[in-house]
Amino acid sequence: MKSYRQELWFHALTRRAFINITPQVEECLRVSGIQEGLCLVNAMHITASVFINDDERGLHQDYDDWLEQLAPHEPVGKYRHNRTGEDNADAHLKRQIMGREVVVAVSGGRLDFGPWERIFYGEFDGRRRKRVLVKIIGE
Amino acid sequence: MKSYRQELWFHALTRRAFINITPQVEECLRVSGIQEGLCLVNAMHITASVFINDDERGLHQDYDDWLEQLAPHEPVGKYRHNRTGEDNADAHLKRQIMGREVVVAVSGGRLDFGPWERIFYGEFDGRRRKRVLVKIIGE
Amino acid sequence: MKSYRQELWFHALTRRAFINITPQVEECLRVSGIQEGLCLVNAMHITASVFINDDERGLHQDYDDWLEQLAPHEPVGKYRHNRTGEDNADAHLKRQIMGREVVVAVSGGRLDFGPWERIFYGEFDGRRRKRVLVKIIGE
Numbered sequence: 001m002k003s004y005r006q007e008l009w010f011h012a013l014t015r016r017a018f019i020n021i022t023p024q025v026e027e028c029l030r031v032s033g034i035q036e037g038l039c040l041v042n043a044m045h046i047t048a049s050v051f052i053n054d055d056e057r058g059l060h061q062d063y064d065d066w067l068e069q070l071a072p073h074e075p076v077g078k079y080r081h082n083r084t085g086e087d088n089a090d091a092h093l094k095r096q097i098m099g100r101e102v103v104v105a106v107s108g109g110r111l112d113f114g115p116w117e118r119i120f121y122g123e124f125d126g127r128r129r130k131r132v133l134v135k136i137i138g139e
Numbered sequence: 140m141k142s143y144r145q146e147l148w149f150h151a152l153t154r155r156a157f158i159n160i161t162p163q164v165e166e167c168l169r170v171s172g173i174q175e176g177l178c179l180v181n182a183m184h185i186t187a188s189v190f191i192n193d194d195e196r197g198l199h200q201d202y203d204d205w206l207e208q209l210a211p212h213e214p215v216g217k218y219r220h221n222r223t224g225e226d227n228a229d230a231h232l233k234r235q236i237m238g239r240e241v242v243v244a245v246s247g248g249r250l251d252f253g254p255w256e257r258i259f260y261g262e263f264d265g266r267r268r269k270r271v272l273v274k275i276i277g278e
Numbered sequence: 279m280k281s282y283r284q285e286l287w288f289h290a291l292t293r294r295a296f297i298n299i300t301p302q303v304e305e306c307l308r309v310s311g312i313q314e315g316l317c318l319v320n321a322m323h324i325t326a327s328v329f330i331n332d333d334e335r336g337l338h339q340d341y342d343d344w345l346e347q348l349a350p351h352e353p354v355g356k357y358r359h360n361r362t363g364e365d366n367a368d369a370h371l372k373r374q375i376m377g378r379e380v381v382v383a384v385s386g387g388r389l390d391f392g393p394w395e396r397i398f399y400g401e402f403d404g405r406r407r408k409r410v411l412v413k414i415i416g417e
């Protein structure tokens with residue numbers, strides 16, 4: 001069994017952002033040389049997500065509106081977590097909706113995707129450098 | 140290390156549906172001959188889910204009502220994604236709540252389930268043929 | 279390839295609870311002797327979650343309030359599932375928001391975590407003994 005590990009760094013300039021990280025994950029897989037296996041991609045931070053969906057700008061705006069409706073950033077004082085001096089409680093909630101991680105099949109040396117599947121980093125408390133972990137195991 | 144790959148096709152006749160796909164996944168595992176490992180089951184489409192819960196019709200109706208409340212199909216014009224000519228933005232949102240994939244332990248040649256765990260395909264934009272990927276690795 | 283399997287039992291005394299299970303999972307990994315691989319941790323019950331987030335009490339109260347707002351326990355009669363004699367339909371919904379499972383990379387014999395990542399058992403229908411499955415594969 002082979003294994004491969006890589007950290008990817010991202011720095012969103014806004015509080016919230018969706019970044020297509022598929023090319024970086026594909027590059028990790030190429031470097032790993034793994035042909036058959038599983039590829040885990042997870043946010044290493046608890047106010048961010050990794051998820052798979054469509055690379056369509058309108059949809060990303062819909063996600064942003066929807067998440068803000070389900071778990072609004074303001075008023076920041078309504079969240080107990082923010083009494084610790086943070087203002088990012090909503091980001092911890094939004095991340096649970098969008099998920100921490102994806103596991104992607106590796107088949108024939110490629111990410112085994114359906115036609116529109118792309119991997120995104122979802123940032124809900126940005127404006128600083130944060131990491132995604134890629135771990136691939138297989139042969 | 141062994142690996143096994145199979146696509147399962149489903150054609151829901153309604154826009155939304157929940158289909159118990161446990162027997163098909165169990166059959167994949169049997170054919171794979173894998174005794175110990177991990178089994179990934181994921182929707183290959185971004186308006187569908189694979190999730191694990193109870194095979195109880197009333198609960199599925201509760202899920203449908205609840206998802207429709209959290210991310211209503213109509214008015215379709217309220218979603219930016221639908222300006223691309225689609226009417227399925229809500230399906231992309233619902234799928235994030237229910238999830239893209241499950242990873243199930245394989246132990247002693249069986250799906251290592253708790254007493255009520257069953258695998259479902261959740262369709263949120265049906266009336267066409269769509270796929271689920273099963274990838275099993277182990278020994 | 280090595281594999282390791284362990285069940286962890288929990289008995290929350292309240293209907294809803296969040297329990298940090300990171301030490302138990304770390305102990306599983308130590309016993310397994312696996313250095314590189316993937317660690318699956320999943321609820322074996324369909325009214326409970328395993329998720330990764332912050333070990334901060336205020337945040338957990340925020341989660342509880344938020345989940346109760348998105349999928350209220352009462353009135354129990356509004357859920358079709360509860361006509362089967364259950365009163366836990368809301369728990370099946372809450373569990374979908376928080377997720378069934380996490381997959382954690384194993385690197386150098388350790389859970390490959392970001393700075394604040396901790397694993398939690400999320401109970402939404404407690405007051406009885408329930409199980410979490412830990413399955414680790416690798417070398």
